[in-house]
Amino acid sequence: MSSYIVPEDLRYSKDHEWVRIEGSIAIVGITDYAVKSLHDIVYVSLPKIGSTIPKGLVAATVESIKAVSEVYNPISGTVIEVNKDLETSPEKINESPYEAGWLFKLNPTNLKEDIEKLFSSKQYLEYLSSLKK
Amino acid sequence: MTKFLEECDMEKLSKVLYQIGINEVGELYRDIPEEVLLKGELNLPEPLEEMDLENYIYSVLEKNRTQGEFLVFLGGGLPPHYVPATVDTITSRSEFYTAYTPYQPEISQGMLQALFEYQSMICDLTGMDVANSSMYDWATAVAEAIRMAIRVKGNKKILVGANVGPERKKVIRTYLEPLDMEMVEVKYLQDSGRLDLSDLEEKAEDACCLYIENPNFFGVLEKEASKVSEIVHAKGGLFVVGADPISLALVKSPSEYGADIVVGEGQILGGGLNFGGPALGIFACKSDPSLVRQIPGRIIGMTTDLANTQRAFTMVLQTREQHIRREHATSNICSNEALMAVGALTYLALLGSKGLRKLALETYNKAHYASKVLSELKEVNAPYFSGEFFQEFAINFKNKRLEEVIKGLVAKKIVPGIMLESDFPELKNTLLSCFTEVHKEADIDIFVKALKEVIS
Numbered sequence: 001m002s003s004y005i006v007p008e009d010l011r012y013s014k015d016h017e018w019v020r021i022e023g024s025i026a027i028v029g030i031t032d033y034a035v036k037s038l039h040d041i042v043y044v045s046l047p048k049i050g051s052t053i054p055k056g057l058v059a060a061t062v063e064s065i066k067a068v069s070e071v072y073n074p075i076s077g078t079v080i081e082v083n084k085d086l087e088t089s090p091e092k093i094n095e096s097p098y099e100a101g102w103l104f105k106l107n108p109t110n111l112k113e114d115i116e117k118l119f120s121s122k123q124y125l126e127y128l129s130s131l132k133k
Numbered sequence: 134m135t136k137f138l139e140e141c142d143m144e145k146l147s148k149v150l151y152q153i154g155i156n157e158v159g160e161l162y163r164d165i166p167e168e169v170l171l172k173g174e175l176n177l178p179e180p181l182e183e184m185d186l187e188n189y190i191y192s193v194l195e196k197n198r199t200q201g202e203f204l205v206f207l208g209g210g211l212p213p214h215y216v217p218a219t220v221d222t223i224t225s226r227s228e229f230y231t232a233y234t235p236y237q238p239e240i241s242q243g244m245l246q247a248l249f250e251y252q253s254m255i256c257d258l259t260g261m262d263v264a265n266s267s268m269y270d271w272a273t274a275v276a277e278a279i280r281m282a283i284r285v286k287g288n289k290k291i292l293v294g295a296n297v298g299p300e301r302k303k304v305i306r307t308y309l310e311p312l313d314m315e316m317v318e319v320k321y322l323q324d325s326g327r328l329d330l331s332d333l334e335e336k337a338e339d340a341c342c343l344y345i346e347n348p349n350f351f352g353v354l355e356k357e358a359s360k361v362s363e364i365v366h367a368k369g370g371l372f373v374v375g376a377d378p379i380s381l382a383l384v385k386s387p388s389e390y391g392a393d394i395v396v397g398e399g400q401i402l403g404g405g406l407n408f409g410g411p412a413l414g415i416f417a418c419k420s421d422p423s424l425v426r427q428i429p430g431r432i433i434g435m436t437t438d439l440a441n442t443q444r445a446f447t448m449v450l451q452t453r454e455q456h457i458r459r460e461h462a463t464s465n466i467c468s469n470e471a472l473m474a475v476g477a478l479t480y481l482a483l484l485g486s487k488g489l490r491k492l493a494l495e496t497y498n499k500a501h502y503a504s505k506v507l508s509e510l511k512e513v514n515a516p517y518f519s520g521e522f523f524q525e526f527a528i529n530f531k532n533k534r535l536e537e538v539i540k541g542l543v544a545k546k547i548v549p550g551i552m553l554e555s556d557f558p559e560l561k562n563t564l565l566s567c568f569t570e571v572h573k574e575a576d577i578d579i580f581v582k583a584l585k586e587v588i589s
Contacts, residue, residue: 043426043452063452068461087422
């Protein structure tokens with residue numbers, strides 16, 4: 001059914017962001033579904049390192065030629081690193097949304113609670129098929 | 134409206150009213166509150182026959198005194214320049230004259246190419262890498278440049294040379310009003326008319342940008358612009374320069390002395406004076422990635438068609454703009470001066486770089502001839518500022534009341550220039566006069582002769 005890639009080990013938001021936990025750090029990006037809806041990404045605006053962004057607020061924007069998409073922070077945290085490669089090669093998000101196309105890394109401030117509120121891969125897949133209707 | 138409809142076929146009208154669900158035409162206006170509804174007729178005179186109406190209009194127009202009857206030496210940001218007939222021939226072509234925004238590139242290649250060429254010429258003139266396809270006028274172009282600097286740098290203070298155009302200062306203030314920003318003026322030197330570099334050094338800390346004009350409002354060339362650039366950049370600010378586009382054929386381009394953003398009035402490029410407008414805001418900047426995506430206004434880019442066989446033009450970086458970004462757009466501008474830009478393109482293409490340089494040189498020479506002749510008059514101090522100038526200079530009338538002098542000259546069909554005192558109270562009885570290629574040497578001699586008569 002799903003023509004979208006949805007890795008099992010990640011957590012997902014309704015706005016099509018994914019979160020990977022590596023130790024105490026959270027890595028955030030946008031899903032294959034988001035990328036396929038946007039088509040060619042030409043520019044990314046990433047958050048300032050050191051900024052603390054509550055869950056649900058706009059953390060970054062992703063631009064295609066005719067549209068701008070807001071990336072909402074899926075879990076509260078402080079930005080510790082951003083993917084500098086995307087400055088010159090935003091297409092990495094299209095090519096590899098879950099690996100090379102990661103957007104930013106956070107020091108989560110409310111990890112347990114926030115993660116629980118996100119979808120599992122199974123739940124996200126169900127959510128995606130509900131969108132098709 | 135109802136009078137017009139009375140002439141219509143009542144049967145057809147009642148069918149239409151029935152279709153849209155009302156009984157009478159007046160019901161279409163039922164949302165207008167009763168208390169503001171016009172009752173009775175408009176207070177207008179009786180209609181005239183076309184011929185009588187024409188006569189009436191001409192009799193009113195006759196009361197105007199037009200430029201053709203006077204020798205006019207007004208500059209102040211809008212110097213007079215000759216408009217070749219070819220410009221109007223091109224801009225009056227309906228393909229350009231009636232074209233709307235080229236949102237659909239596939240049917241707008243002509244206009245898009247023209248605007249792209251205009252942008253290219255602006256880049257050539259200013260030395261910048263990217264130009265947009267125009268803003269409304271010089272004043273709003275500066276204000277936008279400053280808003281852009283604020284977005285890029287984020288500090289709370291902006292610097293403006295005290296010797297820039299008063300109208301530009303006012304518009305900058307208007308654009309800063311909704312923001313919590315401080316606008317600080319950098320003094321100018323009383324002897325040369327140029328920017329005071331030591332005052333700039335003192336004030337440059339924490340400024341997101343400095344805006345100067347070159348030549349400045351007094352007509353004086355900011356010869357130390359490179360030094361200005363160094364000071365501003367050392368403190369992390371952006372350097373915004375307002376330049377006369379014709380002067381750029383003669384003087385160093387702003388890119389050569391470190392400008393980040395260049396703005397100016399393009400109306401003088403074949404637009405004509407037209408009682409003030411329409412104007413043409415020039416806006417260009419360096420291709421720094423932090424800057425380009427913050428540019429306001431329309432930008433036309435060159436690419437190929439999908440088959441990769443033909444060159445094609447289209448609006449680019451539209452994600453900065455209103456129709457996509459809405460309240461997050463870089464500006465609330467959602468239009469441009471496309472027809473004026475096509476006119477400017479025609480003017481520049483007609484002159485070419487050699488012709489433009491010749492024109493600039495002639496302008497410079499006329500102004501310097503005037504300055505030389507006026508400097509021989511003991512009753513005035515001309516040129517008032519010692520700084521090297523391009524096409525304008527200030528004339529100080531010492532103790533003579535300038536209003537009286539101007540009155541006397543206007544009576545002799547001469548408009549000598551702009552009174553500086555109203556915007557620069559320290560410059561009492563001081564006039565700003567402008568001379569360009571449109572002034573013959575004989576005209577300047579007439580001016581000086583009349584001036585001698587009036588002040589003696």
